[in-house]
Amino acid sequence: MSIHDAWERYSRWGLASSSSCVPGKDGVGLTKECSCNDSHFRRVAPHPHANHWSTQETMKSFVQKVLHPYFEGKCFDFGLNLLTQRMIWLIDYWSVHISTEFRGFMKENFPHILLLFVPANCTSKLQLMDVIFQRPFKHAIHQLYNQFQAAEIAKQIKAGVDPSKVKLQTTAA
Numbered sequence: 001m002s003i004h005d006a007w008e009r010y011s012r013w014g015l016a017s018s019s020s021c022v023p024g025k026d027g028v029g030l031t032k033e034c035s036c037n038d039s040h041f042r043r044v045a046p047h048p049h050a051n052h053w054s055t056q057e058t059m060k061s062f063v064q065k066v067l068h069p070y071f072e073g074k075c076f077d078f079g080l081n082l083l084t085q086r087m088i089w090l091i092d093y094w095s096v097h098i099s100t101e102f103r104g105f106m107k108e109n110f111p112h113i114l115l116l117f118v119p120a121n122c123t124s125k126l127q128l129m130d131v132i133f134q135r136p137f138k139h140a141i142h143q144l145y146n147q148f149q150a151a152e153i154a155k156q157i158k159a160g161v162d163p164s165k166v167k168l169q170t171t172a173a
Helices: 003-011 056-077 100-109 128-158
Strands: 087-091 113-117
Touching: 056 100, 056 113, 100 113
Parallel strands: 087 113
Antiparallel strands: none
C-alpha cells in the first residue's frame, strides 16, 4: 500500500472527499486547498501555514463555518430551541485552544458552546478524532515507512553492501 492509497482509504471517512484533498502518487498535494464539495470542511478557509497546525484564525474559522452551523443544523433536525441548547466541545489542550484570546472569542461569540479540555497527554485516549481517524492513518503511515526501510536494507544487502555499512535515508528528500 502506498501513502496515496492509505490517504484514499483514510479519506473515505469523509474528512477529505475530493481528489484535490488526496496527495498524488508522488506525495504532493496536501498543501493545496481542498475543494471538498460534500463535507462541512469545505467551508473553512485554506490554511495559510505550511505545517497545517491550528492557529487563532483557523480555529475561529472552524467554529464560525463548521462547528456552529453543525450545532444549528442538529437543533433544527431535532426540533430543539437554539436559544436554550448547549453544546459541549471536547477539544485537546493545544496552546491555541487554551489561549485567553480563543476562550474569550468563544465566550463572547458562542457562549452556548462549552469548552471541555482533554488533559495534556491524554488526547490519544479520549479524543474521538484521534482515536478513530488519526491513529489508524498514522499507523498505516508507520507500517509503510517500516516496509520501505526494510526493503531498502534488503536491497543494499542483496547488492553486496556489508550489513554494518547499510545507509538509510532519514530526512525528506
